[in-house]
Amino acid sequence: MTDALTINTKYLLTALMHSGVRHFVVSPGSRNTPIALLLAQLAESEKIALFVDVDERSAAFFALGIAKVTLKPVVVLGTSGTAITEFTSAVAEASVSHIPLIVLSADRPQELQNNGAPQTISQTHLFSHFVKQDLELTLQDNHPDVPEYIAYEVQKLIYQAQIAPRGPIHINLPLRKPLMPDMNDDTPLRVKQLTWTMAPNIVPQNTLEALQNKKILLLCGPNESEDYSELLRSFSEKYHIPVIADVLSRVRYTHTITGIDQFIKADILNDDALPDIVIRFGATPIAGQLLGWLKKHEVTTWYVGEDAGNDHSRHASHIVPIAVANFLEQLTQIQNNSTVQSEFYTVWQTMNQKYQNQLMHNVGELSLIDAIDHFTHDAQPIFVSNSMPIRDMDNFFLGRHTHNIYANRGANGIDGVVSSAMGMAATSQEQRSLLLIGDIALFHDMNGLMMGKQYQLPLDIIVTNNNGGSIFSFLPQAQQQEYFDTLFGTPLGLDLSRIAMLYDLTYEKISTTQGLGDILRQSVVGTRIIEYSSNRQDNYEQHQDFTQMLREHFNE
C-alpha cells in the first residue's frame, strides 16, 4: 500500500519535470523533508541540477539567477515559517522582471495555524502581491483523484509562469507529521504530460504598413524572456536600422549605440538623430533620461514584445504584445526606403564611433568597464550589480566579446546580487562567469559566497571598493555634509581579503585596470574576488568630467 504523501509528492515532482523544470534549489528544513528526500532520489536517475543553499534569501536569488540564463522555470523549495518570508525579495524581483520563479513552500497543516504552534506563520497567499497565481496542495490526501489533479494543476501553473506577462508562482504545501516518505516505493507513475499549442504571433498587415517609409530606430531594453539577438543583428545591418541597445538587452555589440544617457546629459543630440518611429523592445532601459527625451521630442513610440506595455514615461502609444522575433521576421516584408534609412543609420553610427573613441581617455571606475569589455572572453556571462555598476556598464561597455549581461533590474535591489550571480555561474560550469559589484551590495549578500565555496562555482567577482554607497554622491543629499556619511555614504570598512579568506576564495587586488587582463587569464578553480580600490569623491568627479569632455568633443 503506497502512502499518499509519497505518491502525491512524486506526481508533483514529475509534473514539474514535464513542465520543463530542471533546476531545483533547496533550503533544508524539517517540514519540507518529504519533498527534499524524494527530489534527491529523483535526481539520481533524472537529469536534474539540485542545489542546497541553507540561507533562504540567497537560495531564492540563486534560483532567480539560473532562470535568467536558462529562460526556464526554476524551483526554490523552503520550509515553514520565516524561512519562507526570506524568499519575498526574490519573488518581488521575479514579479517585476518577469521571471518564472517557482516557489514551493512547506507549511504546517490547518490545525496548527493561528494558535501559537511553533514555526508557523500565515503562508497561504503569502506572495499575492507578486505572484501570477498561487495554489495550496494537500499532499497527504489519499482520495484517488488527487495525484492526477496535482499533475494537471501543477503543469497549468508552470505554464502560466511562462506565458506573458511571465512571472513567479507559489505552491504552498501544508504537511502533517509523520513527514518521512517511503523511499522504497516503486509504484509505477502515470503522469500525463500536457502540451500547449500557442496561437501564432502574427502582426496584422496594416500595422506593418504604418512603418513603411519611416525612419526607424530600435530601442532594446533589458531582455530576460526570449533570445532574438542574432535575428536583430542581421536585421539591423541588412536594413540599416540603428539600435540603441541597453547593456541588458542581450543584443549589444560594438555596432549598437552605447552611452545614450550621456548623449542626452551632454545635450549633443540634434534633429538629424530624431527618428520618425521608435520601436521599443524589452523592459525599462537603464538610461534614465532616454524615455523622457523621446517624449519631449514627441517621437512616435511603439512597444513590442510578449511582456510589453509597462512604460512609466506614459509615451508609447502603440503596444504590440507579440514576440520580438516574430515581429522582426514580419518587419522584413515592409522595409524599403533604404536611402533615407541609410542616411539616418549613418548619423547614429558616426555619433557612436565618436563616443566610443572618447572611452579610451577614461580613468578610474569608468576605465574599469572598458578593461572588462576588452578582457572578457566570447559569450562570457556577466552579472552586474545595482546601483552604480549597472549604470556604468550601460554607459561604457561596448560588448566587444559578449552580450550575455544580467542584472536584477526589475526592482533594482542590491540584496541578492551575489546569489543571483552564483546561480548564473552554476549554469555554465564549463566557462568562467563574471560579477561586477560594489562593496555595499557585496556586503548585503555575502552569504551568497557560500555557494561559490560549496559548489566551486567558476565566478570572478570584481568588486569596486569605494567604501560606501557611491550612488548617493550623485544625489542632492550630498550637499548635507553634516549627516551625509552616516546616513548615506555608510562606509563599512570591509577588508575584502578577509571575506575571501572566510569563504576559501582566491583573492586578488588591482589598483589600476592594467593588471586585470593578466589576472583574468590566470587559470583558477572556483570563485575568485578581484578587488579594485576606488574612491567615492574621485569617482563622482570622473563622471562629471566625462560628460563635460563629451560635450566639448562633440562641439569641436
Next chain:
Amino acid sequence: MTDALTINTKYLLTALMHSGVRHFVVSPGSRNTPIALLLAQLAESEKIALFVDVDERSAAFFALGIAKVTLKPVVVLGTSGTAITEFTSAVAEASVSHIPLIVLSADRPQELQNNGAPQTISQTHLFSHFVKQDLELTLQDNHPDVPEYIAYEVQKLIYQAQIAPRGPIHINLPLRKPLMPDMNDDTPLRVKQLTWTMAPNIVPQNTLEALQNKKILLLCGPNESEDYSELLRSFSEKYHIPVIADVLSRVRYTHTITGIDQFIKADILNDDALPDIVIRFGATPIAGQLLGWLKKHEVTTWYVGEDAGNDHSRHASHIVPIAVANFLEQLTQIQNNSTVQSEFYTVWQTMNQKYQNQLMHNVGELSLIDAIDHFTHDAQPIFVSNSMPIRDMDNFFLGRHTHNIYANRGANGIDGVVSSAMGMAATSQEQRSLLLIGDIALFHDMNGLMMGKQYQLPLDIIVTNNNGGSIFSFLPQAQQQEYFDTLFGTPLGLDLSRIAMLYDLTYEKISTTQGLGDILRQSVVGTRIIEYSSNRQDNYEQHQDFTQMLREHFNE
C-alpha cells in the same frame, strides 16, 4: 513658506515621539531621504537613539531586539523596492510574538506604480498578512488639515500596536521628487499629544472563587509584553504555588521548575504532581510535550494575560485576557487552603532539586548551558538562538543570576538572530550582553555582526560550532544516511576566527566549559565571539544519555 514635505514629516516624527518611540533604525536609501535627514536633525535635540543599518533584513531584526527589551514600539525605516520586502521576516516574527515593531517604508508615488519605473514594487498593504494595521500617508500634501491628521492617525496606530494582542504596524509613505526637506525650517510645531485611559483590568469575583481550595500550578510561557517577575516570585513563595517557568518567561530562577520537557520525556511524573488547575501565562512554552501532557491528564487549564488565547493544544478552556500582574494581585484575595497547596509545592520542589542535582554530571553542549548559568552576571541580558540552543537553555538553564532571556520564538526562525541580539545589546550599553547561537544560525545573519563592529556593541557571542544543523540529528531523516548530510546536516565548514577577523571582533575559542568563566571575566570592548567546538553525533548521544540517566535517577 514652509514646504509640505518638511512640516508633515516633522508632525509624523513628533507623533512617533509622543507615542513613546525613542529608538529608530534606519536603512539608507534615496527615497527615504527626507525622513532620515529630519530624523537625524531631531536626534540632536531630543533623546533619541538612532541606528543606521545598511542591511534591511538585519535592520528590522535589530529593531525587534530593541523592542523585546524595552517593551516599547521601535521604528525601522526603509527605502522603496526590495529593501522593504527584506523587512518581511522580522515583521512576521513580530506578528507571532506580539512585538510593536513600527515599519516606515518610503515608496514611489502613484504615477510610478505598476508601469516599469525603477525600484518600484507593490508596497501598499505589503505586510497585510502580519501587521495589525497599515496606513498610507502622503507627506507632500499641503492641505491645511494634513499635519494634524498625520499626528492623530500615527498616534492611534502606535497605540494599536501596543494594545493586546500587540503587533507590528506598517506606514507606507509614497514620495515624489524633489526629496530634500528644508533643513532650516523653524515653523513652530503644534502636535497635540493623545493620552489613552485604559479600562481597569478587573477579574470578576466568581472567576476568582473557582480557584478556591484548588491545587494550583502556574505555567509561565515566553513573555515579551509585561514585566511581572517580582510580583510572581513573591506570590509563588508566599502562597506556595509551584511555577513551571519557561526560560523565556522572564520569571525563571532556581526555585522555579526547570526541565519539564525532560520530566515528561523520561516519564517520571506521577499523580502527586498533577494539579487541579494550571494557570498559563505567556506564549507557547518551548517544552514541546508539556501542553500535550496537561491535555492527556485532563488538567483544567486557564490561560491568562493580555495576549492570551493562542493554544495549539486546544486544551485551555478558560481564557482571561487580563494583564498577568492584575490577575496575580487579585488572586491573593482567594488563596487559602495552605496545607494542601504546600504539600503540592513540596512535591514539585523535591523533583526540581533532584533534577538540578543531575545537571552537574552534564557534558558537552549540555554542560555549556550550566557554565553560562554560573558565569553570567546579575540581570545580564541573554539572547538565545533557535533551534537547539533555546531547547537546551529551557532544559538546563536555572537562572542563577538572570532571567532576562530573549529569543525570536514567535515564528522560531534562525534568520535574524544575530541582529536581534545586537538590538538587545544596544539597549544596555553599560553592561555586556550575551548571545548563545549555533553555527548555522550565525551564518544566516552574519551581516548582523556589522552593527557590533560599527557601534562597538558590548555583546559576547558564544557559538556552539558543530558544523551543521544539529537539530536534524533528532529527527526521523537522520536514518536516511544517503542524503542526510547534504540535505539536512549541511556542514558549512565555517572558520569562526575568520568571521571575527572580518568584522574586527575579539575572538576566543574554548574546547571545555572550564575556560568560559575566565574569558567572560576579561575586560573587553565591543563584540566578542567565543567559539565552543562541538560535534553533532556526540551531542545527540549526550542528550539521549541525559534522559536515560534522569529516568534511572528518579527510579532509584
